[in-house]
Amino acid sequence: MTKKKIEDTKNKKTKSRKPSKRVTKAEKNKIRLIFVLPVCLLILNAVEEVIVYKLQTKINPNSLIFNSYTIVFLLVFMFALGFTIVGKYIVPKVELLLQKSYVTTHRKAGYLGLTSFYAIVMIIIYIIYYVIYINGPQFLLPISWR
Numbered sequence: 001m002t003k004k005k006i007e008d009t010k011n012k013k014t015k016s017r018k019p020s021k022r023v024t025k026a027e028k029n030k031i032r033l034i035f036v037l038p039v040c041l042l043i044l045n046a047v048e049e050v051i052v053y054k055l056q057t058k059i060n061p062n063s064l065i066f067n068s069y070t071i072v073f074l075l076v077f078m079f080a081l082g083f084t085i086v087g088k089y090i091v092p093k094v095e096l097l098l099q100k101s102y103v104t105t106h107r108k109a110g111y112l113g114l115t116s117f118y119a120i121v122m123i124i125i126y127i128i129y130y131v132i133y134i135n136g137p138q139f140l141l142p143i144s145w146r
Helices: 003-014 025-058 068-134
Strands: none
Touching (some): 025 068
């Protein structure tokens, strides 16, 4: 090989590559810890508030289910089951959705797009909890289900 070819191959190997637009493992963990899991658990808690409301309106005071120990057992079981379902099945799917949106919003609008996306989700959750604590969980249901 000539000296020119050897220098060309060395230059090709040492050229820097453009950084990838993929989400790194540290960013995945950061997104999951800071945003995805808390948001999913807040939504689960709102759903459970509605379920507790429906249980309280449908239970006959003379029935066996009205026993306070039974109600507490059902609530703890419901929370444990809900946390398991959210942690194992829902969070990974939401995380994939957020990773895809993270890449596209970061590419198109930079950090402003990503921040506005997170802000919109937080505003929606705030409105849900505002309705629950000011008016009650029944106002999250359609009128025919109240």
